[in-house]
Amino acid sequence: MAHFAKIGVGNIVEEVIVVSNDVAPTEKAGEDFINNIFNTKNVWKQTSYNTRNGVHILDGIPYRKNYAGIGYSFDPQIDAFIPPKPFNSWILDEQTCRWNAPIPYPNDENRYKWNEQNQSWDLVE
Numbered sequence: 001m002a003h004f005a006k007i008g009v010g011n012i013v014e015e016v017i018v019v020s021n022d023v024a025p026t027e028k029a030g031e032d033f034i035n036n037i038f039n040t041k042n043v044w045k046q047t048s049y050n051t052r053n054g055v056h057i058l059d060g061i062p063y064r065k066n067y068a069g070i071g072y073s074f075d076p077q078i079d080a081f082i083p084p085k086p087f088n089s090w091i092l093d094e095q096t097c098r099w100n101a102p103i104p105y106p107n108d109e110n111r112y113k114w115n116e117q118n119q120s121w122d123l124v125e
Contacts, residue, residue, distance in 0.1 A: 001018045001019070001020065001021060001049075002018065002019050002020070002021050002024040002030055002046060003016060003017070003018055003046065003048070003049050003067070003068075004016070004017055004018075004019065004024070004030050004031070004034060004044040004045065004046055004047065005044065005045050005046075005047045005068035005072075005074070005081065006042050006043070006044055007042070007043040007044070007045055008042075010073070011073050011074045011075070011076065012071065012072070012073055012074075013068045013069060013070055013071065013072045013074060013081065013090045013099050014070065014071070015070065016047065016068055016069065016070065017034065017086070017115060019033060019034065020048060020121070024046075025044040027045070030044065030046060031043075031044040032062035039093050042109060045064070045066075045068070045074055045081075045100040046063070046112055046124075047063070047067050047068040047081060048060075048062075048063035048064065048067060050067075050068060051063045051064065051065065051067055052066055052067060053066065053097075053098050054066075054096040055096075055097055064079055064080050064081050065078075065080035065081060065082070065096065066080065066081045066082070066083065066096075066098070067081070068081040068096055069081075069083065071083075072084065077095075077098070078094065080097040080099050081097065082097045082098075083097075083098065083099065085099055086099055086114070087101070087114060087116045088116065089102050089116060090102070090121060101114055101121070102119060103119065103120065104119065106121055110123055110124075111123070111124040
């Protein structure tokens with residue numbers, strides 16, 4: 001099955017749908033098929049269900065860094081889907097197209113949540 005993300009205003013993903021590989025042997029064929037079905041001229045970009053953090057989980061070729069989700073942005077410069085930024089202080093890792101806290105998550109057995117105001121990881125009790 002092929003997955004396609006509808007790209008809306010501001011390059012934001014508005015919808016993700018699945019079509020048969022038979023009707024979408026290429027991205028262009030899939031986009032044309034979807035627009036024909038819905039009688040639209042929308043922009044659809046193919047996305048890989050098996051790609052996360054710039055890695056294909058089945059050892060295939062990573063495709064557009066991440067599987068697209070509603071609210072993700074599509075960056076045409078790096079041809080990647082990027083999740084929404086969780087906090088203003090977080091920094092985009094352009095290799096994975098994921099957001100990282102400015103301070104690494106503690107490496108112990110405890111659970112933490114990010115405190116944006118204090119710029120720290122707070123212990124969850």
